[in-house]
Amino acid sequence: MNKNSVTLIGFYGSDEIHACSAWTSTSREITNEKRERIPKLLKMLAEAGHHTPFEKSSLHFLVTSEIASHIQKLKHRIGVSINGESARYKELKEDKYYIPNDWPAGWQEELENYTKQGLVLYHKCLESLVNDYQFDKKRAKESARFFRGYNTQIDVDIMFNWRSFWHFLNLRNSPHSQKEIREIAAEMLDSVKNIEGNPFKYTLEAFNL
Numbered sequence: 001m002n003k004n005s006v007t008l009i010g011f012y013g014s015d016e017i018h019a020c021s022a023w024t025s026t027s028r029e030i031t032n033e034k035r036e037r038i039p040k041l042l043k044m045l046a047e048a049g050h051h052t053p054f055e056k057s058s059l060h061f062l063v064t065s066e067i068a069s070h071i072q073k074l075k076h077r078i079g080v081s082i083n084g085e086s087a088r089y090k091e092l093k094e095d096k097y098y099i100p101n102d103w104p105a106g107w108q109e110e111l112e113n114y115t116k117q118g119l120v121l122y123h124k125c126l127e128s129l130v131n132d133y134q135f136d137k138k139r140a141k142e143s144a145r146f147f148r149g150y151n152t153q154i155d156v157d158i159m160f161n162w163r164s165f166w167h168f169l170n171l172r173n174s175p176h177s178q179k180e181i182r183e184i185a186a187e188m189l190d191s192v193k194n195i196e197g198n199p200f201k202y203t204l205e206a207f208n209l
Helices: 015-022 032-048 052-056 067-074 105-131 137-147 162-172 179-193 201-206
Strands: 005-012 058-066 080-084 153-161
Touching: 005 179, 015 032, 015 052, 015 201, 032 052, 032 201, 052 153, 052 162, 058 067, 058 162, 058 179, 067 080, 067 153, 067 179, 105 137, 153 162, 162 179
Parallel strands: none
Antiparallel strands: 005 058, 058 153, 080 153
16 A cells, blocks of 8 residues: 655746746846846736746656546646556556545455455456467556556656646645545645745745645
């Protein structure tokens, strides 16, 4: 049983990058006087819906999550790039799976037993399809995965521009979203807030994050 997890593996941009983008029609030169205006500028842009300057930064994460949360991440398509670990192309030999930590202990145990049985059958079926029935390995891998459940965990490489990240947080870091994706979104936000030097300090404030 594993927790879902988030790692910020890279980023580009800053408050100044967003401000410079907004100043493209005037002067992109940053003076001390203009630097002092950045918090107010970013707040105005966010509140007025002038969000294109916030597309000029990117946030790059590696997320380990169950399939149910992965499907929700895939619904975010604009300004988002996603590559996920796929059981179609390889045998998932590391049997990672998720058990809801808010379930009663008895149901946690039932799901864990069910999951372990499916994992045994997954590996056994894949081997048998290849060795006993002469399936090609691609077909064996892509079909044996039907034994794996929605709680199978995979690693997902996901990158947002800031505007798309804010949209993701709006929907997923919300009391109305599923607990698992909400926790992932909250952990993503925390990792951005904790970047050394706080390069997105005023952008975060502008969007009330």
